[in-house]
Amino acid sequence: MLPHLDSAHNLARWLVGNEQDAEDAVQDSYLRALTYFDSFHGEDGRAWLLAIVRHTCYAQLRKKVQHGLQHSEALAASLELEMVEDHSPDPEALALRNSSRIAIERALAQLPPEFREALVLREMEGMSYREIARITDVPVGTVMSRLARGRKRLQDMLTAKVRKETT
Amino acid sequence: MNCREVEPLLGAYLDGELDLLHSLDIEAHLGRCELCAKSLEELRQTGFAVSAAPRYRASKQLRARLVHPASEQRRVFAPVNLRWAAVAAGFLLAAVTVWKFVPPPDQATGRMERSVVDNHVRSLLANHLLDVQSADRQTIQPWFSGKLDYAPEVEDISAHGFRLLGGRLDYLEGRPVAALVYQRAQHVVNVFVWPATGQPDRPAQAHSVEGYQVVGWRAKGMNWWAVSDLSPASLEEMPLCPCFMPPHPALQARNLRNIIRPASD
Known part of the structure; x- marks a missing residue:
């Protein structure tokens, strides 16, 4: 299952927001995967593994929220510093397409996790709606609506940033 | 279809998740509605933006x-x-x-599959994926014919989500072979091609080796091997492969019913 390690790590990193927690989550997930390997009868090992990773991340996040730390706030705050230095020499030329990596990263980090995970799985991992539905344990219709709403919010955040910079 | 019906389906249309009938309806609507065409373009750009965000390896x-x-x-x-x-x-x-x-299914095939996977992993590990970098098959094909005693057929399948990155010389079965490199989302697909002198055609066989998907077949006098860490279903969507079949209409209809079911979110 090691070929899926990058996918597992990427999902974890986007869900929990920092490297240390992501590595912990991946480590726990592989342990769990081994423990429950007997229960795996499907064909798509990647979806099965990512479902475990997702489950582990959410458990980790729930623990953190109990300690009063909102992960998406923390994730956004960790990027805040870099944002200050993100001055484009030509703000007018900034369009959605050319939004800086940092701006996109930050906007994505601010999305609610259920929208973020759908976008990460779709746009970065190239998964089908059916695979995403299997991983996130919701109907395909929900995947579609989460993707639509996630994209819309992201669009609004990125274009609002462009407007702010151009005025 | 009117704008109100089209709008919620635009994302699924862009992602290629709609059946042919709905796709055609939406295309017809996009042809006459500038507003929806603009929304689609914005969605497309948002997709590009997300894929520009870091994929944390x-x-x-x-x-x-x-x-x-x-x-x-x-x-x-x-x-x-x-x-x-x-x-x-x-x-x-x-x-x-x-x-x-x-038990190993077939000693000879098993060995071949492992070699293919080894070459794939090596191409990614050693930072030696491409010898010629181009999305243009007219560039890649002549490059190979200068290096090999045959010219592999290079197909542009970007419409199916497989972007051509370029080509590389590799070594399989004791001979230099052409490796065509495609990318789907962030996943690299290596396709190895070399002449199958005097051997009959062989239908595609898919196997999973160490978590990688390997599909091998023999057609048009050539050996073909495709390998990737894509899911089996995604690799079979690669139209180069004779195992590629357009999704069954019944499957599409079922998928659509799932899609248009009101979201319980």
Whole structure:
């Protein structure tokens, strides 16, 4: 299952927001995967593994929220510093397409996790709606609506940033 | 269809998740509605934006700990490393189980598949994926014919989501072969092609080797091997492969019913 390690790590990193927690989550997930390997009868090992990773991340996040730390706030705050230095020499030329990596990263980090995970799985991992539905344990219709709403919010955040910079 | 019906389906249309009939309806609407065409373009750009965000790969340390947990434990002795010992034991057990109870399907094919996977992994590890970098098959094909005693057929299948990155010379079955490199989302697909002198055509056979998907077939006098860490379903969507079939209409209809079911979010 090691070929899926990058996918597992990427999902974890986007869900929990920092490297240390992501590595912990991946480590726990592989342990769990081994423990429950007997229960795996499907064909798509990647979806099965990512479902475990997702489950582990959410458990980790729930623990953190109990300690009063909102992960998406923390994730956004960790990027805040870099944002200050993100001055484009030509703000007018900034369009959605050319939004800086940092701006996109930050906007994505601010999305609610259920929208973020759908976008990460779709746009970065190239998964089908059916695979995403299997991983996130919701109907395909929900995947579609989460993707639509996630994209819309992201669009609004990125274009609002462009407007702010151009005025 | 009117704008109100089209709008919620635009994302699924863009992602290629709609059936032919709805796709055609939407295309007809897009042809006459500038507003929806603009929305679609914005969606497309948002998709590009997200794929520009970093894909966090696992660090070398994490990978090393998962692959060689024992050496890690020797270096740093801490209770937490017992977990890695458990992972190691688990992998060993799984490996032994697979080795003992799953007979190799065919010695010759098994060996070939492993070579293909080895070459694929090497191409990614050694940072030597491409010798010629181009999305233009007119550039790649002549490049190969200068290096090999045959010219592989290079197809542009970007419409199906497989972007052509370029080509590379590789070595298989004791001879230099052409490797065509495609990318789907962030996943690399290596396609190895070389002449199958005097051998009959062979239908595609898919196998999973060490978590990689390998599909091999023989057609038009050539050996073809495609390998990737894509899911089996995604690799079979590659139209080069004779196993590629447009999705069955019934499947599409079922998928659509799922899609248009009101979201319980």
